[in-house]
Amino acid sequence: MFEFKILKKSKKSRARLGVISTPHGEIETPAFVPVATRGTIRTLDTREIEDVGSQLLICNTFHLHVAPGEKVVKKAGGIHGYMDWKRPLMTDSGGFQVYSLGFGRDHGIGKVLRDDQEKILKEGSQPNAVKITDDGVYFRSPIDGKQLYLSPKVSIGIQEELGADIMFAFDECPSPLANEKYMLESLEKTHRWAQECLDAKKSKKQALYGIVQGGGFSRLRIESAKILGAMEFDGYGFGGEFGYDKKTLKKVVGEVSDALPENKPRHVLGIGHPEDFPIIAESGGDTFDCIAPTHYARRGVIFTSKGRLDLRKPQFVKEEKPLDPNCKCDVCKTYTRSYISSLLRAHELTGMKLATFHNLFYFNHLAATMRKRIKNGEL
């Protein structure tokens, strides 16, 4: 039902060309995974998500649980039926929301910090809006403030109703500000929860990935990878922060890859700006998701072969050329920078949609290019 085949291993790096087989088809790796939190890529319909070349999407257990609820989704035939998506799907476990709605919100930060910041978060501290216990996590609904609870067992139960091809273990995504002692305690919990997820899993059609944590503490990362690598997971996610520069990202993903079983697919969670693609592939990542293309598109930023462009800037209203002259997407074939920039400046939804379409096409195309480079022995 679930299988990972390595077609070629690079002689130059840890990069590998592979195919993941799932009940909903195959994924050629390395692959970029667009983020469809609530069962949609914002502004695109399902056909358009296919048209930009997406092989696999990642949806979110926490957010789908909040609305419309897993019962509704299950009744529609799982997320596949719910959104009429025929290709493979992943569901994130809700572990990231432990951070993003907790310490991330308290400190007004994301999981990537620019500078090497002081580790101010001490063992035993709790975020304001989220309560982390030994057994699970209490959240407040972003909609009505109602109390919600996720644990390894609850998350797996929901994920089985959502029916994605690949599930993730419920973990605690630690803050990049966590000190070593906090990280140790957090890891102990994440590892225990990993086994509970395996024990709770009933579905035979769905694969389950464990999530390696450890933040910027190299030793802890490697240890986490070894502990989880010894468990019966179908693949592995790399979670949390990966340091504050690209060199550290490369080092961390590389050493975690080395510590994991070679024949299992590896998913780098939430990393994937264009410049990260080769870094992830070279250090052994097979799939990776990132909100950047969709998130930035709605703010008017597009990614091109010449770098990022902020289309809200007045200068682009005058430019009659495509977003990226080297891009083969329908948006670049049809519309000008001037048009899309004007729409974005007027807050027209179509502007956000066209930018989203292009960005995703660009990201998927970039991943395809990387596969070609591995095939040709260039990466």
Add this chain to the structure above:
RNA sequence: GCGUCGGUAGGUAAGUGGUCAAAACGGGUGCGCUGUAGACGCAUUGCCUCACGGCUUCGUUGGUUCGAAUCCAACCCGGCGCA
């Protein structure tokens, strides 16, 4: 023409004798964003100054008052009603 309501920043608009000139929204500009709390957040937005600070301004012109965006008069402009 008569009546009536109004005119405050590039827009909408709060302020109705001193504590006041500009709240709020929207717009502009700049910056940020990596398992989506996010079509979002932060800064800035009369003029001069790197800054400290200084200067100007409530349709116009007068008047009342110790003091006027605020009260009065005339005029200009606009909405509405009636002819």
